[in-house]
Amino acid sequence: MSDLLRHAWVIARKDLVIELRSRTAFVSTLVFTVLVLIVFNFGRDPTATAVLDLAPGILCVTYTFAAMLALNRAFQLELENQALEGLLLTPISRRSIYIGKLIANLAFVGLVEAVGLPLFVVFFNVPVGHVLPALAGLIALSTVGFVAVGTLFSAMVIRTRFAELMLPVLQLPFSIPPLVLAVLATAKLFTGRPLEESLGYLKLLAAYDIVFIGLSTLLFPATVDE
Amino acid sequence: MTLASRGRAVTAVALLLLVGVYVRALAFTPLERFQGAAQKIFYLHVPAAWSAMLAMGMVGLASVLYLLLKDQRFDRFAAASAEVGTAFCVVMLTTGPLWARPVWGTWWAWDARLTLTLFLFFLYIGYLLLRQAVGDPPGARARYSAVLGICGTVLLPFIHLSVYLFRTLHPQPIVLKPSAPSLPGVMLVTLLYSFGVFTLLYIGFVMQRYAVGEESAHA
Amino acid sequence: MPENIPQNAGYMVAAYIVTAIIVLAYAASLYRRTRGR
Numbered sequence: 001m002s003d004l005l006r007h008a009w010v011i012a013r014k015d016l017v018i019e020l021r022s023r024t025a026f027v028s029t030l031v032f033t034v035l036v037l038i039v040f041n042f043g044r045d046p047t048a049t050a051v052l053d054l055a056p057g058i059l060c061v062t063y064t065f066a067a068m069l070a071l072n073r074a075f076q077l078e079l080e081n082q083a084l085e086g087l088l089l090t091p092i093s094r095r096s097i098y099i100g101k102l103i104a105n106l107a108f109v110g111l112v113e114a115v116g117l118p119l120f121v122v123f124f125n126v127p128v129g130h131v132l133p134a135l136a137g138l139i140a141l142s143t144v145g146f147v148a149v150g151t152l153f154s155a156m157v158i159r160t161r162f163a164e165l166m167l168p169v170l171q172l173p174f175s176i177p178p179l180v181l182a183v184l185a186t187a188k189l190f191t192g193r194p195l196e197e198s199l200g201y202l203k204l205l206a207a208y209d210i211v212f213i214g215l216s217t218l219l220f221p222a223t224v225d226e
Numbered sequence: 227m228t229l230a231s232r233g234r235a236v237t238a239v240a241l242l243l244l245v246g247v248y249v250r251a252l253a254f255t256p257l258e259r260f261q262g263a264a265q266k267i268f269y270l271h272v273p274a275a276w277s278a279m280l281a282m283g284m285v286g287l288a289s290v291l292y293l294l295l296k297d298q299r300f301d302r303f304a305a306a307s308a309e310v311g312t313a314f315c316v317v318m319l320t321t322g323p324l325w326a327r328p329v330w331g332t333w334w335a336w337d338a339r340l341t342l343t344l345f346l347f348f349l350y351i352g353y354l355l356l357r358q359a360v361g362d363p364p365g366a367r368a369r370y371s372a373v374l375g376i377c378g379t380v381l382l383p384f385i386h387l388s389v390y391l392f393r394t395l396h397p398q399p400i401v402l403k404p405s406a407p408s409l410p411g412v413m414l415v416t417l418l419y420s421f422g423v424f425t426l427l428y429i430g431f432v433m434q435r436y437a438v439g440e441e442s443a444h445a
Numbered sequence: 446m447p448e449n450i451p452q453n454a455g456y457m458v459a460a461y462i463v464t465a466i467i468v469l470a471y472a473a474s475l476y477r478r479t480r481g482r
Contacts, residue, residue, distance in 0.1 A: 149377065152373070152377070153374075156356075156370045156373065156374075157359075159360065159361075159366060160356070160359040160360050160361070160370075161359045161361065162359060166355065166356065166359055169351075169352055169355060170352045170355075170356065170374065173345050173348050173349060173352065173378075173381065173385075174377070174381055176345070176385060176388065176389075177381075177384040177385060177387075177388040180388040180389065181388055204384075204387065204388065208384055211380065211384075212377075212380075215376070215377060215380060216377075219293075219373045219376065219377070222293055222369045222370075222372065222373055223369065223370065223373060225369075230479035231479075233475075233479070234476060234479065237472055237475070237476075241468070241469075241472060244468065248461060248465075252457075252461070257450060259450060260450075260451075261451065261453075262450050262451035262452065262453045262454070263452075263453055263454035263456075263457045264451070264453040264454070264456045264457050264460075266457050266461075267456065267457055267460040267461075270460060270461065270464045271460070274464070310471075313467060313468075313471040316467055317463075317464050317467050317468065320460070320463050320464075320467070321460045321463065321464060324456050324459055324460040324463070325456070325460065327456060328451065328453035328456045329453075427468070431471065431472070431475060434475040434476075434478075434479050435475060437479050438475070438478045438479055441479075
């Protein structure tokens with residue numbers, strides 16, 4: 001078990017170091033997130049609906065799109081120089097590769113979300129300070145499941161034609177349960193409802209995460225084995 | 227007889243029996259008092275939905291078996307079931323709004339069941355697109371499809387559960403109640419007959435589509 | 446029959462026709478693809 005995690009961490013660190021060296025992907029994803037928030041602002045009539053009604057949806061949808069974009073680059077690194085084949089030749093197990101990729105993707109997406117949140121607060125004037133821990137936990141829960149499936153799928157689509165189109169088409173149906181649950185729970189948080197009322201949503205989110213992380217880890221070897 | 231010709235025979239029988247369903251539903255089954263004639267769409271919509279769900283379940287099962295046993299025939303069956311399921315899904319998605327509009331006053335509603343049917347459709351489309359988009363290496367298409375098939379089948383209950391947390395407009399199940407079906411006898415018989423025909427149609431279609439897959443594999 | 450049964454047979458006809466079209470079109474497609482086997 002510790003081998004699994006140790007190897008996974010090696011893979012994750014490799015990806016994150018590469019990201020750190022040239023921050024293009026991160027900056028681009030961040031800029032994209034900000035632009036989506038801006039688009040949402042102009043997509044609504046400020047006199048017609050209260051911000052608080054739309055805010056949960058805006059936040060969660062923006063995060064979903066940003067995560068989609070981030071996942072597109074997940075296996076791009078390996079595609080260049082046939083690094084994936086090299087990676088598969090190492091004694092590191094397939095499961096470790098998957099978990100390592102997952103950790104790297106989560107770190108990437110998490111950072112984008114963390115930077116995006118204050119901007120969301122500023123743009124839409126939504127106070128979140130009093131619910132920040134709960135909100136952060138909720139965002140983390142909904143991101144994990146989605147990124148788990150996305151990491152699995154991105155391994156598949158890099159070998160297909162029109163990979164950039166295939167990934168969203170396959171991935172977005174899987175984003176719906178986390179999105180729906182996150183929006184429902186976020187709405188409760190923003191309107192000051194007690195945390196107990198969101199507990200059902202959070203449990204379902206956790207169940208989704210556990211099921212799909214498990215399933216993706218199990219199925220990942222089928223996407224890279226010959 | 228080859229699989230294809232047997233499939234054609236089964237389909238032909240099923241189509242003839244489908245005419246029987248049409249006649250029975252339209253001429254020999256009474257009108258429903260509150261919904262009017264539009265209620266009869268039920269005799270096509272529900273069995274189509276059943277076939278579409280059955281087909282997806284078969285895709286999931288075949289996908290698991292393929293990954294475990296690596297037998298090409300399971301992949302061929304999954305591909306066949308997916309295409310056939312898509313056809314039934316289209317029937318379901320067209321008859322659904324045609325039933326909803328007169329009865330609920332709206333073409334569409336985002337309740338749990340309708341939304342699930344929409345997602346079932348997009349899973350099918352994604353599955354078919356993926357199969358088309360994968361080129362080399364050989365065997366990748368079968369493996370990738372299997373992965374998607376399994377993930378998709380597992381996703382469906384989550385979709386249903388999460389959307390259920392919104393208000394649902396869908397009629398409550400009136401056939402499969404534990405005590406006794408609230409559907410009057412005549413209507414129940416028509417419905418069950420239609421279920422049988424749609425299942426037979428599924429079988430005939432899959433046999434033929436499987437044969438098509440065999441043909442392209444050995445071409 | 447009570448007068449308040451809604452008059453919506455048009456939808457029923459449309460649905461039955463659409464279903465027939467889809468089923469027959471797919472059956473025809475399969476028939477063409479398996480011709481000769």
